[in-house]
Amino acid sequence: KDVTGTAPALVGVCEIENLRVLEDLVNQEFLLKNDYGIVHFDSPDRRGIDVALLYQKKVFTPSHFNKHELKIYDSNDPDKRIYTRDQLLVSGFLDGEKIHLIVNHWPSRSGGEARSRPKRIKAAELNKRIIDSLFSEDPYAKIITMGDLNDDPTSPSVKDVLETKKKKE
Numbered sequence: 191k192d193v194t195g196t197a198p199a200l201v202g203v204c205e206i207e208n209l210r211v212l213e214d215l216v217n218q219e220f221l222l223k224n225d226y227g228i229v230h231f232d233s234p235d236r237r238g239i240d241v242a243l244l245y246q247k248k249v250f251t252p253s254h255f256n257k258h259e260l261k262i263y264d265s266n267d268p269d270k271r272i273y274t275r276d277q278l279l280v281s282g283f284l285d286g287e288k289i290h291l292i293v294n295h296w297p298s299r300s301g302g303e304a305r306s307r308p309k310r311i312k313a314a315e316l317n318k319r320i321i322d323s324l325f326s327e328d329p330y331a332k333i334i335t336m337g338d339l340n341d342d343p344t345s346p347s348v349k350d351v352l353e354t355k356k357k358k359e
Contacts, residue, residue, distance in 0.1 A: 201244040202293040202336040234273040252282040294337035314351035
């Protein structure tokens with residue numbers, strides 16, 4: 191706000207316990223005047239933490255939102271599922287222009303980066319499927335993927351799976 195003179199129009203949030211926490215947050219005196227809306231789903235994460243989107247109602251209008259379940263299984267026991275956060279897709283209109291937002295919180299590096307890398311690769315593959323699906327409907331879709339990827343821009347999940355580049359031609 192010190193730089194722009196206004197509060198953020200869109201805020202992707204991670205490590206959220208539940209909807210009540212978000213409601214308490216947006217109803218704090220210093221945020222109340224911004225009239226933030228909330229898009230949130232409970233995820234199957236075993237610790238009960240979720241992702242969500244906060245948006246200023248005067249500049250963003252959601253038209254569609256859903257969650258995409260990330261299914262990961264233990265490499266030592268393929269029948270044992272590892273429950274983690276869903277990826278939240280919110281489509282809507284930002285100042286009248288259609289955009290798509292994907293809010294992420296990919297699996298951590300717990301157990302070491304190399305050992306946990308396959309989990310983040312799976313998260314990236316899900317993210318890529320969502321993005322590809324949006325592009326198949328509209329090749330010029332405006333898509334923002336945001337959140338805590340628990341990886342670096344040069345990590346295989348981002349560079350190889352999402353196929354990020356310095357400059358998109």
